[in-house]
Amino acid sequence: MTLMTLMTTGVGVDVAEAKENKAVLVLLDGIPADVLESVPTPHIDAISKAGGYSRAYVGGEAGGLSESPTISAVGYQTMLTGTWANKHNVWGNDIKEPNYDYWDIFRMVKTQNINLQTAIYSTWEDNRTKLLGDGLVEAGGKKVDYSFDGLEHETEQYPHDPASDYIRDIDAAVTTDAAQHLRTVGPTLSWLYLQYTDDIGHRFGDGGHMQKAVQKMDERVGEVWNAVQERSRESGENWLVVVTTDHGRDMETGKHHGGQSERERTIWIATNSQRLDESFFKNPAMVDILPSVIDHLNVSVPASVREQLDGQSFLSSP
Numbered sequence: 230m231t232l233m234t235l236m237t238t239g240v241g242v243d244v245a246e247a248k249e250n251k252a253v254l255v256l257l258d259g260i261p262a263d264v265l266e267s268v269p270t271p272h273i274d275a276i277s278k279a280g281g282y283s284r285a286y287v288g289g290e291a292g293g294l295s296e297s298p299t300i301s302a303v304g305y306q307t308m309l310t311g312t313w314a315n316k317h318n319v320w321g322n323d324i325k326e327p328n329y330d331y332w333d334i335f336r337m338v339k340t341q342n343i344n345l346q347t348a349i350y351s352t353w354e355d356n357r358t359k360l361l362g363d364g365l366v367e368a369g370g371k372k373v374d375y376s377f378d379g380l381e382h383e384t385e386q387y388p389h390d391p392a393s394d395y396i397r398d399i400d401a402a403v404t405t406d407a408a409q410h411l412r413t414v415g416p417t418l419s420w421l422y423l424q425y426t427d428d429i430g431h432r433f434g435d436g437g438h439m440q441k442a443v444q445k446m447d448e449r450v451g452e453v454w455n456a457v458q459e460r461s462r463e464s465g466e467n468w469l470v471v472v473t474t475d476h477g478r479d480m481e482t483g484k485h486h487g488g489q490s491e492r493e494r495t496i497w498i499a500t501n502s503q504r505l506d507e508s509f510f511k512n513p514a515m516v517d518i519l520p521s522v523i524d525h526l527n528v529s530v531p532a533s534v535r536e537q538l539d540g541q542s543f544l545s546s547p
């Protein structure tokens with residue numbers, strides 16, 4: 230390599246670092262699209278206004294090989310791996326035997342470059358330990374650099390009450406930590422998971438309680454959105470924010486989910502991306518989120534992994 234080549238390469242690296250691409254996924258549990266759209270959510274609206282909002286679907290191909298229960302952990306793993314349950318093999322919240330041959334997005338990022346920072350902020354610890362299988366050799370080893378989770382096991386600080394106030398409070402603590410970490414460290418890839426709306430949905434179904442819980446979630450999204458905007462302004466980093474949910478709820482009561490009804494299969498995606506192509510507005514699938522984030526982060530995925538993905542990026546060429 231000549232000196233000139235070295236210098237050119239050096240300049241290229243500096244430029245790339247100055248416009249580093251980063252992404253944060255936000256999953257708010259169990260909010261039907263019709264509920265989200267009927268409640269004032271100024272913060273999610275602000276993200277959508279910067280990019281776009283679309284209804285989307287989960288549950289795989291109804292009646293087909295990839296049909297997947299509209300159950301929480303099934304949905305999370307679908308988002309994390311970009312595949313349906315017939316591949317990732319998570320069929321319920323007990324997460325019996327995930328098939329780690331279908332790589333999660335954290336593994337993809339860490340395989341691209343072990344030095345890229347990752348984080349998870351979560352009201353449910355199993356997301357890291359079981360779904361991502363962080364630290365397990367068969368799941369690709371250690372993939373999460375920073376985690377703030379497990380508070381659901383701190384029963385003295387967060388005594389479990391039937392109204393799920395403890396989940397509301399854990400969501401608050403997780404969000405505060407996420408906002409702080411995003412602002413100060415700004416990992417390349419992170420995932421914020423909040424649970425309260427699902428608990429309220431199961432308890433009360435459709436109505437005022439659920440609407441209030443959704444507004445609470447929107448405030449939490451606002452904390453994170455503010456942090457990302459602040460960091461983005463100060464660092465020049467190019468941030469992608471994707472906010473979504475894991476399933477809808479039954480039409481009759483709004484208390485249940487797991488089946489294949491239209492309302493249970495209907496989710497939504499809000500993102501600040503200014504690269505949305507028309508596929509984003511034509512009923513995208515939850516499996517399209519991973520390819521889009523990978524696309525934004527410029528992560529190259531091994532061909533054997535990529536060809537198993539069930540979705541496609543909804544971003545246009547940069």
Ligand SMILES: [Zn+2]
Pocket residue numbers: 258259300301302427475476
């Ligand atoms: Zn759920």
